[in-house]
Amino acid sequence: MDGQGQIVIEGVNHTYRPARGRAVPALSNVTLQVRPREFLALLGPSGCGKSTLLYLVGGFLPTEAGRILVEGKPVAAPGPDRGIVFQHFALFPWKTVRGNVLYGLERQGLPRAERDRRAQSFINLVGLRGFEESYPSQLSGGMKQRTAIARTLAFDPSILLMDEPFGALDAQTRSLMQTELLSIWQRTPKTVIFVTHDVQEAVYLAERVAVMSSRPGQIKAIVETKFEKRDPSILRAKEFVEKVDHIWNLVRDEAIKAQELSA
Ligand SMILES: Nc1ncnc2c1ncn2[C@@H]1O[C@H](COP(=O)(O)OP(=O)(O)OP(=O)(O)O)[C@@H](O)[C@H]1O
Ligand SMILES: [Mg+2]
Known part of the structure; x- marks a missing residue:
């Protein structure tokens, strides 16, 4: 394949070994293949x-x-x-919705205008038009989650986790x-x-x-x-x-x- x-x-x-308390075996002998485009x-x-x-x-x-x-x-x-959308959003609290979505694009070396256009199109896609300048603390849980999804989709990873x-x-x-x-x-x-x-x-x-x-x-x-x-x-x-x-x-x-x- x-x-x-x-x-x-x-x-x-995988075993978690916290500094205090017991080790927690979380995964045991996991075998799985994911096909291209699956x-x-x-x-x-x-x-x-x-x-x-x-x-x-x-x-x-x-x-x-x-x-x-x-x-x-x-x-x-x-x-x-690999783009990951974490279970608990993991947004930068000091960045706005736009700033969070732009983050992944800034490392890709796209021209500024193209980055802005892409960020806006994914903000629109997740239904957050009008909230571009809001900070995570001003958003509901669902809005934070949609911001995290937009951020990951915007940089177009070939694998989505x-x-x-x-x-x-x-x-x-x-x-x-x-x-x-x-x-x-x-x-x-x-x-x-x-x-x-x-x-x-x-x-x-x-x-x-x-x-x-x-x-x-x-x-x-x-x-x-x-x-x-x-x-x-x-x-x-x-x-x-x-x-x-x-x-x-x-x-x-x-x-x-x-x-x-x-x-
Ligand atoms: N940082 C950590 N330190 C110690 N144990 C941990 C840590 N993170 C997770 N665990 C333990 O590892 C096990 C697996 O956790 P994990 O978060 O992967 O489960 P999950 O299937 O995603 O659960 P959920 O459906 O509730 O999100 C759990 O028993 C959890 O208590
Ligand atoms: Mg989980």
């Missing part, structure tokens, strides 16, 4: 290591055991090929953002790993859904979820509903195990 955006994860473990959703109970796996692929945590290859090369650090990117959005905005994300993904060749707790969202957006086990997380199952996305009635189609039920049951079993472990 080769080509743009390919991700290979092999036998990856849209893969990652589901699993809270605390199973989904964010940890994205940090590893993003190069924000060192790979301790096993290996992670992006385009055939081991991941050593964050890079402009999205950690519950629509979690803070109301149902209508979420649906609009899903449509925008799918249309970007269909227009530009991007490989996406998309973490969500929403099974229907996962089945709707992704071509494959990977379900993780309770902590320490492993890949428990991979389910094909290719549907015709442009047809909104698909959400009510029998095969779609059955797929959602099937995956929901897999995730629920793991969530019950996770509760038993922490009890």
Whole structure:
């Protein structure tokens, strides 16, 4: 398998060793391949290591055991090929919405006018026109999240790592953002790993859904979820509903195990 955006994860473990308290094994022997241009959703109970796996692929945590290859090369650090939308927004509080979105573009050496144009077009895309000069502290949770999404999309990485990117959005905005994300993904060749707790969202957006086990997380199952996305009635189609039920049951079993472990 080769080509743009390919991700290979092999036998990856991760244990957090806080300065105080016990070591926490977060991931155990995770193996997963993401194909070039694939849209893969990652589901699993809270605390199973989904964010940890994205940090590893993003190069924000060192790979301790096993290996992670992006385009055939081991991941050593964050890079402009991988754009991450963090679960907790991670905006610069001292920069405005525009400043935050421009940040990723400033390192790309684009001419100023082109940077401004691009930043504005992604601010408009996420519905924040009129809030360009606002600071994160003046925004709602959903607006912060949309700013973080605009910032990552604006620099056009070939790999998108999205950690519950629509979690803070109301149902209508979420649906609009899903449509925008799918249309970007269909227009530009991007490989996406998309973490969500929403099974229907996962089945709707992704071509494959990977379900993780309770902590320490492993890949428990991979389910094909290719549907015709442009047809909104698909959400009510029998095969779609059955797929959602099937995956929901897999995730629920793991969530019950996770509760038993922490009890
Ligand atoms: N910095 C840290 N230090 C110690 N333990 C941590 C740290 N970050 C995460 N963990 C632990 O590692 C495990 C996996 O965490 P992670 O955030 O990857 O889970 P998650 O699947 O993203 O959960 P959620 O769905 O709630 O976002 C959890 O049990 C968590 O307590
Ligand atoms: Mg998480």
